[in-house]
Amino acid sequence: MTPAGPAPDLERATLDKAAGENFPVAPFFLPRAWRDDLMAVYGFARLVDDIGDGDLAPGGADARALGVSAADAEDRLVLLDAFEADLRRVFDGTPHHPLLRRLRTTVRRRALTPEPFLGLIAANRQDQLVTRYETYDDLLAYCELSANPVGRLVLAVTGTSTPERVRLSDAVCTALQIVEHLQDVAEDLGRDRIYLPAEDMKRFHVREADLAAGTAGASVRALVAYEAQRARDLLDEGTPLVGSVHGRLKLLLAGFVAGGTAAIRAIAAADYDVLPGPPKPGKLRLLREVGVILRGEG
16 A cells, blocks of 8 residues: 655655756756656655755655654664665555656656666665765765766666766766765765765875864865865766767756866865855856867867
């Protein structure tokens, strides 16, 4: 029996967050079917992140939709387990949560597989258990779960997936994840999470207490600049993905890359002081970056 719940409200609460992303999620210029399917994928990714971050809408409606008791509604690992069980129903039954019922249509239309979705759930499980990363390679392994599945799903939805495009997409998505971590250093610390590699913090003589300050000192700024350059290098590595496709998909992928480069420019414009709040690029900067990328890719 499917739990009853206010399906439209649950969908709206999650999908309305699309406007706050660094990159266009499903812009107007895409074919309607692509937009619908990309928003279904976004809804899944956003909801699983909200579960992992404890950012679900108040009232427990999502927990009820997943069949989680009120007593367990604040237990993120229990919620993630229930969410994974409901995801599996997308592929072999009828899911309970309205966002997953919406996703079921996309999965069938695009012949999507469970693996990318399971990766995103695994990343959020890891967030409950791992709050520090010793090395950059450790962070990259996390991004393989938390970010790269999204790009792979975009390629699958648009029917353009090839091994080389997946490789390039992984570079872009990992870069976007690193940029987001840089923007959210203070917010993540408030959740007792640090995504700056410990070995890099030691190299730049940055202590955890330095990240709790209201403004960044010289060492923190140098560390953020170093990590931002790493992200920029990954974006440069992945940018040929844009030139490998055509038409409206090319514009969409340029928007993803531009979201990362514009965010890096915003971080640089803040003199790499990300502690007062996330530096965000304006829409004009984003459009300029899209133009630069399209001109470069021809």
